[in-house]
Amino acid sequence: MTRYVSTRGSDTASLREAVLQGMSPQGGLYVPTQIPIVDWPPPEGPVAEWIAPSLFPSLESDVARRIARDACDFPFPLVQLDDSSFILELFHGPTHAFKDVGARFMANLVSLFATGSGGAITVLVATSGDTGGAVANAFFGRSGTRVVAVFPLMGVSETQRRQMTTLGDNVEAVAVEGTFDDCQRMVKACFSDPSLSARHGLTSANSINVARLLPQTVYYLEAARRFREPVHFVVPSGNLGNLCAGLIASEGGMPHAGFTAAFNRNHGVADLLQGGSFETRDSIRTLSNAMDVGDPSNLERIQWLYKSYDALRVDVGGDWVSDQDTLRAIANVHRRHRYVMDPHTAVAYAVAQRKHVGGAPVVILSTAHPAKFPKVVEDAICEPVSMPDTILSAHNRNELMSVIPPDLGRLKELLDGGPR
Template sequence: MVTSYVSTRGSETASLREAVLQGMSPRGGLYVPTQIPTFDWPPPEGSVAEWLAPSLFPSLEPDVARRIAQDACDFPFPLVQIDDSSFILELFHGPTHAFKDVGARFMADLVSLFATGSGNEITVLVATSGDTGGAVANAFFGRRGTRVVAVFPLRGVSETQRRQMTTLGDNVEAVAVEGTFDDCQRMVKECFSDPSLSARHGLTSANSINVARLLPQAVYYLEAARRFREPVHFVVPSGNLGNLCAGLIASKGGMPHAGFTAAFNRNHGVADLLQGSSFETRDSIRTLSNAMDVGNPSNLERIQWLYKSDDALRVDVRGDWVSDEDTVRAIASVHRREGYVMDPHTAVAFAVAQRLDAGVTPVVILSTAHPAKFPEVVEDAICESVSMPETILSARQKNELMSVIPPDLGKLKELLDGGRQ
């Protein structure tokens, strides 16, 4: 069965290859499957990723889909119990210690598959508020025929996040923007809206706007859900909403659930929407949970397309937000009581989860990054040092290479045309 993809902004359709390599539709919409992938519940014993991949991408040969899934998800997703009803799903055991590794590695294999024999270089242009850039850079590093350009806010990522992009070299270029993530995302989207530029460089996106990045993230929701006898309530740290969108697609495909809560920091426009207000684009605000500092999340468009109305969305998804002070208190209190260390994004979700009704159980909180990626925040909260994985220590010893530009589309286009500045 060949599944096509349709734009959220009209009737434009694309094959999987076209959707992956284009990233966005020509009119700026996001691609969604014309039919939501469905599956029988529960999954069999064994790898959920290998079982699910042929359903997520039915236009691939099943053996090819399973092989890509095996390569992309070759690390565990531990479930850690925090109290009687709360569990933390650790998604940071991949090579860059962030949940983005799942989708980035799957996408890299798909792009390589589709690019084989084309003779044309593909430029993966990605805007990142933190972990996406490092995960994408790692996944594509050294792959022939691909060039990665990671665009990030100069003062909006942690040192570790920055170094995971700036210390690789080879086919990976890091571009620091003297602005916000919303500036970065706007510039990248405008590049994709330029047909000449897109054709000249073979542009594709590795943000969660790309279906190859988004859909594989359904894997860990199913992996968590099958470990419980009763439906799970998921609490999701939320910024650009790709993580939440993947969970909602999993639920519409057949995964039983007891609802979702989207957890936000002070960039809480979507939380306000979920609580009954209308959504308004806002300038992003810098917080301790920087990967969630998004004022205009791309995947809201996809989620609203899936649900057709905001009232229908509010049936499945709650929204709430917490301050930086709440975030630090959550890190400190969980460490003091349980000896467990959370990163700031997980702490946002944990603090929001504490406000859920007592009858909501079990609750699974998605932990999106290793706490060692944010040592300044975490160590101040717990008053002790954080254990550093070897890969993070190694990145801190290497020289950095990056271009620094103002939030100007023309400067980014010049860089794409001329290489590193």
């Protein structure tokens, strides 16, 4: 049976323990002791159902495939912009963000493991934008679970906020008067409190949880299968879960022509990939808010995978662009190709235009629907953005949220049922 080991020492866990704990008792992130190996190329049929038993070998194969079928019941269209550039659209799930893939896998796994456990589970998640809405939607109405989504009050778009604050039922939204890094720091501190964790059955739904992270390999495999030659992936990057999933797919045998991690002004990891050192920094607010991360959690997993930064730089390049570059990319792509990008995709596109990756096809991961950022996009293209019905409905529902300072004590008070 596959075990999961902590990035910070000898702690190991079963899949159930890794999913429900979220982080190891030492504060590390769980990684599989054996990277899932793929027999390339995948057969015809849904890639998610093919790879799921390898991602989670401790599950019965039929159970793994059923979870994959339920989680990935939406397409990943590949849009060609020119001879060598392609957009992989990952926003056709229920909340119109790539996080739907991992969140829906995780919700199914948590429900499976919670059955018969005798206690309620609290999914505590820090979000810089799309994770909160995806997790809230995936767990909404599931008995025995409570979702507490913690987000920076001024650091998410209105649509992202409403996807967390308008559901009610078992979903609670907590707005922090600070940055995403404040939110992440507080949430990690809650997991480091054994009494609090036990009292509420805390688990994480960020990409620090293996149940969120590993399923994100699915769309890399799906994209790579569509080409006769290895492709170069350009990944909008913040907390680095998306990039980490691609690197795990690579370690498992997926052919590729390299990766480029694209950043906004929060570019500490880009500096590292260009040969410098990494230093934790205060996050800076940008138009691509889901990438406003100064201390990315999954860098620790990537370090574990590669052992040295020199080895990492062989596979992964990095660069960053400004908000002005982002707006210019949205406008230029719309003018040339009549294609509308959200700000995060635009960061990746702008970085891709700067990098020379040889003759390989370039696949840019598009992580969110442009309608989630209407003001930014409409200002760039001077046209209204079409709104999906699910986003419109979120704007028509009443909001309920708690607003707190970046204070750990206040978050713990809310978890314990204190004043909202």
